[in-house]
Amino acid sequence: xxxxxxxxxxxxxxxxxxxxxxxxxxxxxxxxxxxxxxxxxxxxxxxxxxxxxxxxxxxxxxxxxxxxxxxxxxxxxxxxxxxxxxxxxxxxxxxxxxxxxxxxxxxxxxxxxxxxxxxxxxxxxxxxxxxxxxxxxxxxxxxxxxxxxxxxxxxxxxxxxxxxxxxxxxxxxxxxxxxxxxxxxxxxxxxxxxxxxxxxxxxxxxxxxxxxxxxxxxxxxxxxxxxxxxxxxxxxxxxxxxxxxxxxxxxxx
Amino acid sequence: xxxxxxxxxxxxxxxxxxxxxxxxxxxxxxxxxxxxxxxxxxxxxxxxxxxxxxxxxxxxxxxxxxxxxxxxxxxxxxxxxxxxxxxxxxxxxxxxxxxxxxxxxxxxxxxxxxxxxxxxxxxxxxxxxxxxxxxxxxxxxxxxxxxxxxxxxxxxxxxxxxxxxxxxxxxxxxxxxxxxxxxxxxxxxxxxxxxxxxxxxxxxxxxxxxxxxxxxxxxxxxxxxxxxxxxxxxxxxxxxxxxxxxxxxxxxxxxxxxxxxxxxxxxxxxxxxxxxxxxxxxxxxxxxxxxxxxxxxxxxxxxxxxxxxxxxxxxxxxxxxxxxxxxxxxxxxxxxxxxxxxxxxxxxxxxxxxxxxxxxxxxxxxx
Numbered sequence: 001x002x003x004x005x006x007x008x009x010x011x012x013x014x015x016x017x018x019x020x021x022x023x024x025x026x027x028x029x030x031x032x033x034x035x036x037x038x039x040x041x042x043x044x045x046x047x048x049x050x051x052x053x054x055x056x057x058x059x060x061x062x063x064x065x066x067x068x069x070x071x072x073x074x075x076x077x078x079x080x081x082x083x084x085x086x087x088x089x090x091x092x093x094x095x096x097x098x099x100x101x102x103x104x105x106x107x108x109x110x111x112x113x114x115x116x117x118x119x120x121x122x123x124x125x126x127x128x129x130x131x132x133x134x135x136x137x138x139x140x141x142x143x144x145x146x147x148x149x150x151x152x153x154x155x156x157x158x159x160x161x162x163x164x165x166x167x168x169x170x171x172x173x174x175x176x177x178x179x180x181x182x183x184x185x186x187x188x189x190x191x192x193x194x195x196x197x198x199x200x201x202x203x204x205x206x207x208x209x210x211x212x213x214x215x216x217x218x219x220x221x222x223x224x225x226x227x228x229x230x231x232x233x234x235x236x237x238x239x240x241x242x243x244x245x246x247x248x249x250x251x252x253x
Numbered sequence: 254x255x256x257x258x259x260x261x262x263x264x265x266x267x268x269x270x271x272x273x274x275x276x277x278x279x280x281x282x283x284x285x286x287x288x289x290x291x292x293x294x295x296x297x298x299x300x301x302x303x304x305x306x307x308x309x310x311x312x313x314x315x316x317x318x319x320x321x322x323x324x325x326x327x328x329x330x331x332x333x334x335x336x337x338x339x340x341x342x343x344x345x346x347x348x349x350x351x352x353x354x355x356x357x358x359x360x361x362x363x364x365x366x367x368x369x370x371x372x373x374x375x376x377x378x379x380x381x382x383x384x385x386x387x388x389x390x391x392x393x394x395x396x397x398x399x400x401x402x403x404x405x406x407x408x409x410x411x412x413x414x415x416x417x418x419x420x421x422x423x424x425x426x427x428x429x430x431x432x433x434x435x436x437x438x439x440x441x442x443x444x445x446x447x448x449x450x451x452x453x454x455x456x457x458x459x460x461x462x463x464x465x466x467x468x469x470x471x472x473x474x475x476x477x478x479x480x481x482x483x484x485x486x487x488x489x490x491x492x493x494x495x496x497x498x499x500x501x502x503x504x505x506x507x508x509x510x511x512x513x514x515x516x517x518x519x520x521x522x523x524x525x526x527x528x529x530x531x532x533x534x535x536x537x538x539x540x541x542x543x544x545x546x547x548x549x550x551x552x553x554x555x556x557x558x559x560x561x562x563x564x565x566x567x568x569x570x571x572x573x574x575x576x577x578x579x580x581x582x583x584x585x586x587x588x589x590x591x592x593x594x595x596x597x598x599x600x601x602x603x604x605x606x607x608x609x610x611x612x613x614x615x616x617x618x619x620x
Binding site: 051052053072073074076077078082083085089090091092093094098101102103104105106107135153154157 | 265452453455456458459461462463465466467468469470471472473
């Protein structure tokens with residue numbers, strides 16, 4: 001197994017806020033890796049750094065054996081990495097089919113015809129269960145349905161790695177189950193995933209390994225069940241402040 | 254290959270083969286009428302208005318293929334109109350060209366020159382987005398107007414430039430310009446239509462809806478925007494050249510006119526922003542109205558006031574424009590009709606479907 005996506009020693013600050021500090025982790029090929037952590041721990045920032053939407057202050061991002069640090073979103077896409085957004089982003093005034101076809105010129109010319117054939121576009125919509133709405137504008141869909149359209153648009157390009165930013169956030173339980181099924185199925189077909197998610201049940205259900213972030217760095221990495229019982233993780237989630245006071249009362253101020 | 258699941262998708266009733274055929278007939282009929290027009294209506298006052306209308310059909314379609322598709326509201330396309338006009342005046346002057354039909358051969362060159370002008374203009378303006386972009390385009394427009402007043406070596410300043418006057422008889426004089434304007438307008442419409450149907454055009458619409466996400470899907474946003482602006486500038490520049498030739502003389506405030514910028518945008522808004530037919534419909538309504546008002550009430554002030562009022566009315570009551578609103582209405586009608594006539598509902602679980610469409614249909618028929 002090799003690391004398909006590797007992030008090392010990333011630093012990023014916005015003004016006075018240190019969003020990401022010395023953040024390193026790797027996503028093995030063919031796995032589903034979860035990225036969890038409390039709000040504000042830097043998960044989305046790392047996503048933005050990897051996908052080229054935000055430039056890191058220092059550190060490197062590698063896809064395969066290629067250093068892609070500083071590459072823009074278009075270049076990252078061309079390397080076979082697709083992403084969805086935390087606040088779902090669809091092309092609201094385009095139909096679902098048009099949404100899927102937007103990425104057609106982002107894939108190599110040789111594969112364009114095959115990947116964007118009418119049949120495959122319909123198959124993708126069928127895959128996310130939205131065939132019925134193929135000719136509706138994406139803006140008329142529910143939040144959860146938009147997430148599925150966003151996923152289908154990314155999948156159309158047949159990416160090697162897919163980064164999902166809160167795929168289960170704010171959508172109803174039925175759709176969450178559907179989303180998990182789709183991810184598992186794609187993973188079986190060989191697609192690698194990195195998933196930011198707050199829904200623990202969802203994460204534990206689909207992930208092979210989990211990275212836990214707190215205050216901008218990865219504090220734990222391992223199998224879901226290991227991470228779940230890691231004291232540092234519990235600390236991060238349940239709030240360390242109370243603990244600190246209890247365990248270190250004599251610390252001089 | 255047949256797709257059983259695609260049959261379930263609610264088909265667009267305006268995109269059936271019958272609809273496409275009737276749309277084609279309408280377009281061909283409109284073209285026939287446009288070609289025959291100056292031979293039926295020979296009154297020079299009428300053909301003059303018709304010629305200006307066609308120029309605006311072209312210029313507004315050009316504006317729409319950039320601003321309507323990408324959502325970048327440019328209010329400085331007069332830069333390209335004026336550049337085309339001045340290029341035309343200069344080249345005919347330098348080459349000592351005799352007046353006549355042959356001069357129209359310079360119109361495409363004027364368009365290419367305007368396209369060249371669009372490169373630095375776009376490179377500069379497209380570093381910004383939204384409101385900033387609008388303001389920058391207005392600023393660039395005023396810079397060009399100022400240049401036209403002051404670069405006297407090229408523009409002869411406020412004294413203006415004279416163009417060769419053709420020796421055509423009064424009955425056919427306007428017809429030549431009318432046909433030239435018609436050709437330019439048709440080219441602009443065809444390009445606009447071709448863009449709208451292409452995957453490149455789809456990328457432009459994606460930029461309009463969410464530029465950053467489009468970039469993440471591999472859309473080369475900057476390159477696409479610049480290319481489209483250049484394309485629009487070429488069309489606009491050709492309109493400007495025909496305009497200059499028709500007037501016979503060209504002055505900075507007419508070549509670079511702020512009202513032009515607003516007019517072409519208003520036409521597209523009225524007809525339907527981002528649609529192919531929208532700017533055409535808008536120009537066909539607004540330009541004759543404006544010309545009539547200017548002829549009827551000298552001074553032109555009244556038409557400006559009515560312009561402003563019309564703009565407000567459009568934005569208040571027809572925010573989508575005439576074409577999309579009519580399209581929506583027609584679609585509703587057709588769906589209601591189809592629901593009434595279809596004895597076999599398209600989807601298997603028909604019981605619930607029919608029950609729910611019942612009241613909708615009667616509602617549609619009442620309207």
